[in-house]
Amino acid sequence: MLSLIEKLEKERSLLESEYVYLLENRTPEISELLLKKATEARKRNYGIDIYVRGLIEFTNYCKNNCYYCGIRAGNKKAERYRLSEEEILSCCEYGYKIGMRTFVLQGGEDVYFTAERIENIIRQIKNTYPDCAVTLSFGEHPKETYQKWFDAGADRYLLRHETADDKHYALLHPSNLTLENRKKCLYDLKEIGYQVGCGFMVGSPFQTNFHLARDLKFIEEFKPQMVGIGPFIPHCDTPFSKEKGGSLEMTLFLLSVVRLILPNVLLPATTALGTISENGREKGILAGANVCMPNLSPKEVRHKYMLYNNKKSTGAESADEFQYLKERMEKIGYHVTVSRGDFKPDIL
Ligand code: SAH
Numbered sequence: 001m002l003s004l005i006e007k008l009e010k011e012r013s014l015l016e017s018e019y020v021y022l023l024e025n026r027t028p029e030i031s032e033l034l035l036k037k038a039t040e041a042r043k044r045n046y047g048i049d050i051y052v053r054g055l056i057e058f059t060n061y062c063k064n065n066c067y068y069c070g071i072r073a074g075n076k077k078a079e080r081y082r083l084s085e086e087e088i089l090s091c092c093e094y095g096y097k098i099g100m101r102t103f104v105l106q107g108g109e110d111v112y113f114t115a116e117r118i119e120n121i122i123r124q125i126k127n128t129y130p131d132c133a134v135t136l137s138f139g140e141h142p143k144e145t146y147q148k149w150f151d152a153g154a155d156r157y158l159l160r161h162e163t164a165d166d167k168h169y170a171l172l173h174p175s176n177l178t179l180e181n182r183k184k185c186l187y188d189l190k191e192i193g194y195q196v197g198c199g200f201m202v203g204s205p206f207q208t209n210f211h212l213a214r215d216l217k218f219i220e221e222f223k224p225q226m227v228g229i230g231p232f233i234p235h236c237d238t239p240f241s242k243e244k245g246g247s248l249e250m251t252l253f254l255l256s257v258v259r260l261i262l263p264n265v266l267l268p269a270t271t272a273l274g275t276i277s278e279n280g281r282e283k284g285i286l287a288g289a290n291v292c293m294p295n296l297s298p299k300e301v302r303h304k305y306m307l308y309n310n311k312k313s314t315g316a317e318s319a320d321e322f323q324y325l326k327e328r329m330e331k332i333g334y335h336v337t338v339s340r341g342d343f344k345p346d347i348l
Helices: 002-011 016-024 028-046 085-097 115-128 143-151 166-172 179-192 209-222 248-261 271-276 280-286 318-331
Strands: 049-052 054-059 102-107 133-137 156-158 195-202 226-231
Touching: 002 016, 002 028, 002 248, 016 209, 016 248, 028 248, 049 318, 054 085, 085 102, 085 115, 085 318, 102 115, 102 156, 115 133, 115 143, 143 179, 156 226, 166 179, 179 195, 179 209, 195 209, 195 248, 209 248, 226 248, 226 271, 248 271, 248 280, 271 280, 280 318
Parallel strands: 054 102, 102 133, 133 156, 156 195, 195 226
Antiparallel strands: none
16 A cells, blocks of 8 residues: 555556555545645645635526536526626626636536627636636537637636546436547647646545546546546435435545646645535645635525535625635645636646
C-alpha cells in the first residue's frame, strides 16, 4: 500500500488494477497520508490561495433527462425559470464589487439560449469586465458553437464526464446521451483552447471501485485543467430518489488522489460536498482542493436550481455568504484571493 502511494506521488499514475486496490483497501491512516501528500502538492503549486468562482445558475430549463438530476426535463414538479441578460449582468456587477474575478454560467440545456444569445452574453460580460474570466457549464454542443463562444471571449468550460465507463454511463442517462459524445465534446473544447474541466459524482447509483478507477485513468489521459468531484445526492423527483448518496469520506479520498495525479489542477470543494457535511467545503480544501464556487444567483431563484435535495443555500445575501466563506477559510489557514485564478504550469 505504501509503495502504491509513493508510486502515485512520483509517477502521477497507477494501473487501473492498482487504483482498484487502493480504493478497496483504504483505511483512515492511508487517507491521512494521501491528504498530507495532496496538501504538499497543492501548496507547492498554489500556496494557501483559494480561488473563487461566482456561480450564476442562469436557467433550470433542460431538454435532457439524466436520471440523477433534479432539473431533468421529465421532472414536471420543477419550477422553471431563466434569467434575463440584464439579470445575468447584474449578478456579475454584484460579484465584481465583492471581489470575484471569475463568473461561471451554469444551466440546464435550455434551447431558449441559442448559440447567439450565449455569445452575446459572453461579449457583454467580457466588455464590461475585461479582467475577469468567464466559465461556461452549459452541456453538450457542436464544436462550431464552442468555437463561437471561445471567440466571444469565454475562457473555461466545465463538462463533467460523469463516468468513464460506457455501461455505467448508460445506467445514468437515457440512450440519446452517450459517453462517446460527452468525450468528443471534451476533446473539442480542449482543441479549441479552453481550460477544460471534467469530473464525476462519487457514489452515483451502480458505481463500483472499478468504475472509479476508470474515471481516474480517464483523468490521467485527458489531463484536464479542472476536475469537478462531488458526492451524488438523491433528488426526490427523479428515478434515483430511493438510491443511496455518496460518502464524504470517499469524496475526500478521491480529491486527494486527483491532486496527486494532477498536482496543479484547479479542484473545487463543491457545493454538494458542503451539502452533505457541515464543514464539507473546509474538509475538501484540507484534502487538496483549491477552488470554491459561491452562489451568485439571485436569491429568488436559488431554491429552484435544485439538482439534488437540500442543496446548500443559506438564504443569506451573496456578499454575506462570501464574507463568511472567507472567514471560514482563514480559520483553517487558507486565504481567498481576488484573482481570475487561472491554471498554472506545474511546479515540479
Ligand atoms: N447541464 C450542464 C450542467 C449540469 S449541472 C451539463 O450537462 O454539464 C452540473 C453537475 O451537477 C452535473 O455535471 C452533475 O455531475 C451534478 N449533479 C447533477 N445531479 C446531481 C445529484 N443528484 N447529486 C450530485 N450532483 C449532481
